[in-house]
Amino acid sequence: MKVNVKQIKPNAIVIIDTDSFLKNDLTKAQFVTEDPFAELGLNSVQVVAVPISSMVKDGLAEFELDNKSALRCKNMFALGLVCWLFERPLEEAMHMLQNKFAKKPAIVKANIKALTDGYNYGHNTHATVSTYRIESTTVEPAYYTDVNGNKATSYGLIAAAEKAGLRLFLGSYPITPATDILHELAKRKDLGVITVQAEDEIAGICTAIGASFAGCLAATSTSGPGLALKGEAIGLAVISEIPLVVIDVQRGGPSTGMPTKSEQTDLMQALYGRNGESPAVVIAASTPTDCFDAAFWAGKLAVEHMTPVILLTDSFIANGSSAWKIPDLDTYPSITPNYVTNYKEEAPWKPYRRDKDSLVRYWAIPGMNEFMHRIGGLEKDYETSAISTDPANHQKMVNVRQAKIDKIADYIPEQEVCGDKDAELLVIGWGGTYGHLYEAMEDMQAEGKKVAMAHFKFIHLFQKTRQS
Numbered sequence: 001m002k003v004n005v006k007q008i009k010p011n012a013i014v015i016i017d018t019d020s021f022l023k024n025d026l027t028k029a030q031f032v033t034e035d036p037f038a039e040l041g042l043n044s045v046q047v048v049a050v051p052i053s054s055m056v057k058d059g060l061a062e063f064e065l066d067n068k069s070a071l072r073c074k075n076m077f078a079l080g081l082v083c084w085l086f087e088r089p090l091e092e093a094m095h096m097l098q099n100k101f102a103k104k105p106a107i108v109k110a111n112i113k114a115l116t117d118g119y120n121y122g123h124n125t126h127a128t129v130s131t132y133r134i135e136s137t138t139v140e141p142a143y144y145t146d147v148n149g150n151k152a153t154s155y156g157l158i159a160a161a162e163k164a165g166l167r168l169f170l171g172s173y174p175i176t177p178a179t180d181i182l183h184e185l186a187k188r189k190d191l192g193v194i195t196v197q198a199e200d201e202i203a204g205i206c207t208a209i210g211a212s213f214a215g216c217l218a219a220t221s222t223s224g225p226g227l228a229l230k231g232e233a234i235g236l237a238v239i240s241e242i243p244l245v246v247i248d249v250q251r252g253g254p255s256t257g258m259p260t261k262s263e264q265t266d267l268m269q270a271l272y273g274r275n276g277e278s279p280a281v282v283i284a285a286s287t288p289t290d291c292f293d294a295a296f297w298a299g300k301l302a303v304e305h306m307t308p309v310i311l312l313t314d315s316f317i318a319n320g321s322s323a324w325k326i327p328d329l330d331t332y333p334s335i336t337p338n339y340v341t342n343y344k345e346e347a348p349w350k351p352y353r354r355d356k357d358s359l360v361r362y363w364a365i366p367g368m369n370e371f372m373h374r375i376g377g378l379e380k381d382y383e384t385s386a387i388s389t390d391p392a393n394h395q396k397m398v399n400v401r402q403a404k405i406d407k408i409a410d411y412i413p414e415q416e417v418c419g420d421k422d423a424e425l426l427v428i429g430w431g432g433t434y435g436h437l438y439e440a441m442e443d444m445q446a447e448g449k450k451v452a453m454a455h456f457k458f459i460h461l462f463q464k465t466r467q468s
Contacts, residue, residue: 080118
């Protein structure tokens with residue numbers, strides 16, 4: 001309570017375990033008086049003071065649990081009290097406990113007893129605190145599951161690979177908070193996913209580049225320090241013009257920084273953190289469930305436009321979870337690789353021959369008959385694809401690589417602007433700020449202000465706009 005006092009709003013309800021507010025406890029927390037609420041200036045809060053520890057031990061005496069096991073049920077007592085405060089039924093919590101401890105029936109019974117005791121305590125004490133009723137929203141009938149951002153990102157990559165008819169490859173090095181993507185994809189051998197835990201960040205992305213050259217939808221996952229290490233290899237993917245998804249689950253920096261702190265800290269690095277002229281697509285997910293769509297689009301744009309795509313999430317949404325409606329992949333757009341077999345020009349094919357409309361070079365997979373070729377980190381001639389140091393050709397290649405990225409704006413959904421159509425203020429944001437900014441917009445509208453919001457998913461390549 002002392003550490004989080006700034007988060008406690010006026011008139012908030014504070015539930016305390018009075019068994020943990022004894023003189024010795026207050027001394028350990030460095031309170032100098034016996035009234036911690038007055039000392040912290042919490043004069044307006046509503047306090048529900050309950051001897052939770054002793055009540056739980058007394059209530060579970062019939063189960064003959066040891067002291068430690070009994071006290072583990074304290075949270076269930078508190079949950080029951082919260083269910084009373086918010087007028088929520090206990091059945092769902094009971095169902096969860098029965099599933100979680102299915103092989104430990106004694107633990108199930110003890111936790112349900114503590115849960116029920118907490119609810120009954122609130123119901124019978126007639127405490128003079130506010131209670132609330134939050135009506136459930138109408139949910140579209142469908143199959144739902146609980147998913148966090150890293151898992152949704154993994155599923156989005158799998159879906160993109162399936163749509164493209166490619167195998168998914170992830171070359172990665174463990175780093176908080178992105179490691180769960182490697183863990184999740186390593187489980188999906190049944191879907192043809194290949195994973196490699198490399199010896200370092202550079203090796204991770206280089207294995208992905210090799211897999212992409214070989215014809216996979218290739219990805220690598222990391223956080224900010226790893227993105228810095230991968231910069232040169234991203235440049236190799238840019239000049240080679242091969243598909244690559246780079247997932248950056250952002251955390252606080254600089255350097256190794258704060259691995260468990262969430263920040264939008266890598267935007268400039270994602271946009272510009274490479275040597276030379278190295279344009280890449282940058283996409284940002286906004287919620288845990290949006291990570292699926294963002295990863296799907298990252299895979300789609302990487303494959304169809306032969307480019308690296310950097311997908312920015314952050315620790316907040318990667319570890320946060322939401323109820324996710326399992327999507328129908330038939331409603332998602334197709335993913336069509338620009339294979340060299342589509343080449344229709346009369347001139348002989350060369351590795352950097354391009355589609356005239358999209359400027360995307362044709363993709364030749366090793367082993368395709370009559371399409372032996374070399375690409376790499378040295379500049380190539382626009383016409384012959386041979387190594388070239390000619391300044392005019394270099395400028396032309398720089399221009400066409402940028403133009404290819406710019407043209408992607410014609411292939412992505414329109415940018416949605418929500419809120420008042422006659423807004424006097426437009427709130428803009430990206431990434432994990434979505435919920436905070438949307439709530440701020442609604443609060444301002446409730447005060448009679450005209451406000452709209454544009455929250456960007458596609459950051460490097462702006463979308464056309466539509467009002468909703």
